[in-house]
Amino acid sequence: MGFPAGFMWGGASAANQCEGGIFEGGRGPANVDVCPSGADRHAVITGHRKMLRMDGEHRYPAAEAVDFYHRFREDIRLFGEMGFRTYRMSIAWTRIFPKGDEEYPSEEGLRFYDQVFAECRKYGIRPLVTISHFDCPIHLIEAYGGWRDRRMIECYLRLCRVLFERYRGQVRHWLTFNEINMILHAPFMGAGLCFEEGENEEQIKYQAAHHELVASALAVKLAHEIDPENQVGCMFAAGAAYPYSCRPEDVWEALLTDQENYFFVDVQARGAYPAYAVKRLQKKGVYPVMEKGDEEILGTYPVDFISFSYYNSRCIASEEQESAEGNLFRSAKNPYLKFSEWGWPIDPLGLRITLNQVYDRYQKPLFVVENGLGALDHPDETGYVEDDYRIDYLREHICAMKAAVEEDGVDLMGYTSWAPIDLISAGTGEMKKRYGFVYVDKQEDGSGTLNRTRKKSFYWYRKVIETNGEVL
Ligand code: BG6
Numbered sequence: 001m002g003f004p005a006g007f008m009w010g011g012a013s014a015a016n017q018c019e020g021g022i023f024e025g026g027r028g029p030a031n032v033d034v035c036p037s038g039a040d041r042h043a044v045i046t047g048h049r050k051m052l053r054m055d056g057e058h059r060y061p062a063a064e065a066v067d068f069y070h071r072f073r074e075d076i077r078l079f080g081e082m083g084f085r086t087y088r089m090s091i092a093w094t095r096i097f098p099k100g101d102e103e104y105p106s107e108e109g110l111r112f113y114d115q116v117f118a119e120c121r122k123y124g125i126r127p128l129v130t131i132s133h134f135d136c137p138i139h140l141i142e143a144y145g146g147w148r149d150r151r152m153i154e155c156y157l158r159l160c161r162v163l164f165e166r167y168r169g170q171v172r173h174w175l176t177f178n179e180i181n182m183i184l185h186a187p188f189m190g191a192g193l194c195f196e197e198g199e200n201e202e203q204i205k206y207q208a209a210h211h212e213l214v215a216s217a218l219a220v221k222l223a224h225e226i227d228p229e230n231q232v233g234c235m236f237a238a239g240a241a242y243p244y245s246c247r248p249e250d251v252w253e254a255l256l257t258d259q260e261n262y263f264f265v266d267v268q269a270r271g272a273y274p275a276y277a278v279k280r281l282q283k284k285g286v287y288p289v290m291e292k293g294d295e296e297i298l299g300t301y302p303v304d305f306i307s308f309s310y311y312n313s314r315c316i317a318s319e320e321q322e323s324a325e326g327n328l329f330r331s332a333k334n335p336y337l338k339f340s341e342w343g344w345p346i347d348p349l350g351l352r353i354t355l356n357q358v359y360d361r362y363q364k365p366l367f368v369v370e371n372g373l374g375a376l377d378h379p380d381e382t383g384y385v386e387d388d389y390r391i392d393y394l395r396e397h398i399c400a401m402k403a404a405v406e407e408d409g410v411d412l413m414g415y416t417s418w419a420p421i422d423l424i425s426a427g428t429g430e431m432k433k434r435y436g437f438v439y440v441d442k443q444e445d446g447s448g449t450l451n452r453t454r455k456k457s458f459y460w461y462r463k464v465i466e467t468n469g470e471v472l
Contacts, residue, residue, distance in 0.1 A: 008414025009465040012088035012370050014133035016062045017423040021069030022131040026108045028098025029138040030059040030193050037061050037429030047188040047195045061424045066440045067450050072116050080123025083465040088123050088416040090133035100137030102157050105162045117170045123406040129171050136192030145190025147208035151316050153215040160219045160242035160323035164226040176216035179237040180264045183209050202286045213267050217301040238308035240354045244317035254316040269362045271299040309370030337422030348396035365411045372418040374433040383453030385439050390457045395472045
């Protein structure tokens with residue numbers, strides 16, 4: 001009983017939030033580089049303030065991030081020490097194709113990931129690779145307008161082919177797009193979209209989503225052709241939507257919220273636009289242009305497994321209520337929950353509920369590829385952090401996950417917590433919002449030695465993995 005043997009324990013990160021080194025190794029500029037920290041970040045990541053170059057007035061935290069680009073050996077050694085069986089990481093698209101539409105990839109970029117995978121191998125860590133984690137080359141935004149243009153599919157597939165061929169046998173698990181539903185909430189970060197005054201934003205977002213969905217299905221096809229052992233998953237930002245009350249209007253609104261998110265997975269896992277989406281898009285006057293053959297592509301190449309991030313549940317009211325934050329989605333404040341320092345609800349049972357809902361809906365293996373607590377850490381003079389609050393959060397979520405496996409029969413492949421090491425926040429660009437088992441001496445103003453120190457949670461998680469989740 002408990003977690004199955006071979007359960008893939010580990011941690012998850014994204015290139016743009018940990019690598020840094022954006023001017024090195026021939027890497028080209030990307031959307032994620034020009035998302036500043038501070039008050040303007042929201043307007044930039046939502047596509048309402050066009051910022052395609054760095055300026056002298058803002059700070060750009062991805063530029064150095066936590067310097068994984070130079071310190072990956074040390075970091076992966078620490079992951080090995082915790083006993084990781086998998087490390088979820090992403091590829092910086094512009095290390096491989098600096099502009100995004102070149103014919104040939106950059107050997108230097110490919111060599112960087114060769115080294116990263118070799119390092120993982122040393123410790124028996126299997127990489128789980130997100131092909132695009134909020135990553136879009138600036139050149140493709142300038143030349144095509146990002147994913148609003150169908151030509152993006154070809155550029156993305158060129159990247160996929162190079163990765164599948166080069167890392168054949170070294171990487172078996174792939175995710176096509178990180179949090180694909182984030183395109184609706186942070187369209188510049190999710191799909192390189194910038195909006196002009198008066199544009200129909202919904203139309204553009206769903207058009208871009210359609211392109212990503214077709215690209216994702218074709219990536220599944222390609223991955224299987226290149227290596228039948230490849231397993232490809234989709235990835236969405238999950239979190240069950242609870243009705244604020246049993247008032248039918250609240251229940252209805254909650255259902256609509258869930259459907260808005262499930263739409264993406266319905267297409268990627270079941271292979272077709274669901275009826276509710278077709279009707280609602282029509283009602284909104286949104287008609288994504290589809291080419292002949294798209295439906296067949298979507299229907300023929302569904303994903304092998306479904307992965308998601310879970311930070312919190314959502315609470316949906318049909319009338320105005322006090323609101324709460326949460327992973328770029330605002331919802332009503334759930335009076336039964338506690339909240340993190342960033343105002344995100346903390347709801348471990350919500351993870352069990354979400355796992356059940358997703359499994360009931362798709363009947364495919366699931367993978368929790370993000371879950372964690374962003375908190376202010378207070379290190380002692382050696383950098384050690386006594387982060388019992390993080391341990392409590394993770395313990396409760398792992399317990400909920402265990403119950404879903406043990407008592408509800410959910411088929412779960414693994415769990416990669418966000419994040420194994422402190423890194424830059426995607427939502428706010430802050431450094432002080434820390435998630436890691438390893439403290440990084442990098443401060444909000446960019447100062448610090450970048451030294452790594454194991455936190456209390458490091459030793460705790462090591463035990464969790466060693467006992468396959470028996471000792472929590
Ligand atoms: C998910 C993203 O949205 O949540 C990660 O996939 C992100 O990239 C994580 O870092 C946590 O959000 P935040 O805003 O606290 O970094």
